[in-house]
Amino acid sequence: MPLVSTVSETLPISETITPGDAAELAEVVRGCHDGETAIYPIGGATSLDYGLPAKRQGIGLSLAQLSSIVDYPARDMTITVGAGITMKTLAEILAKERQQLPIDVPQANEATLGGVVATNFNGPRRFGQGTVRDHVIGIRAVDGRGSSFKGGGRVVKNVAGYDFCKLLTGSMGTLGVITELTLKLKPIAESLAIAVCSPADLTQTEQLLAALINSDTTPCAVELLAGPTWAANKHLTGEASATNGLFLVVALEGTELEVAWMAKQLGLEWRHVGIRSHHIVEGEAARELFANMTEFPSCGESPLVLRATMVPSGITRFIGALQSLDKNCSLQSHAGNGIVIARLSEFPSAGLARTLVGKLQAVAAAAQGDVIVLSNPGGSEMTHQSVWGAIDAPFELMTAVKHAIDPKNILNPDRFGYVS
16 A cells, blocks of 8 residues: 555545755744644654554654765764664665664564654564664654754764653654664674474473573574464474464574574573474574564554563463463564564454453553553554553653643644643
């Protein structure tokens, strides 16, 4: 579906403006501030379902033209780029210097860097490589008055404004339209291998995850996969003729010698805790499997996509609760970080609010977590509590910051968790 059609069908906008540079963008925002016109920042339009539905009429503000490379001192392992650059383009530029931004994002050919930062999206390698917040060291943006501001700098040791970088990361475009970012980079690993086993049940899964805490290996990702999507994946099933659709996947990166040693060591550790059979996925097959895991949050059609965050020890119990509600749902857990993403096979018969608030949010809360809605194409029951969960957050303080930076509430209004 064309981008313009997707945006106009999802957001209540009369037009989409595409500024040529940051100065022109600031001018547009100033005009909207004076006229109290709502602004919906648009990157690659891959997360339009995320957050409360937009209701206030306004304009779309595309960052497509702010996509140039501002500065790339490769020896310093940093890069400064426009927020509208796609993740795929950024990866291709960095690869020429054998460098990377190790943030795994679905639909990378469309998703923009600014959108990834604004939504704080993190994929499988958050376990070993850190989150978006760990890699943003400098930021430029335009606030709700149309004034440009910046935080951080272009060198890794520069800590001035560091909190500003954190403030805008995950702010959903409600505190400022991000125009430019400076990133801390990592070298591309020489080798990748993925160890796969199929635990007998969630009890054995919990034992395996607990054992990984004391493992001599250093995984870059620890993923727990379950459901029909994964039961049909040839890289996971290997030579097995049957599977229960539950897989523990551990990704290993490093030099060829390091990865070979870790793969062997992990096999020994798994056998010690009762796993009799496992296999190693390497080469192109490993890259393909990793791509499958990266794309999972946005692949295919689902009437409801949820994300739960909790202490890692609570994920198996939460997955059990999900499977009791929808035995055909497909799940991906960044198990080492306590994240569970669920693509339900059908909309809950009991309704969204009763299912989330009455059941799943309670299970997550028992593990010091919460559940939010990533996507609900039907749009029903999208209340503040069902979308953002019963998050124990300082909303009054957050709202005060919002009012200070965007006093007329024109930036992505009413879509995030602020008090009205």
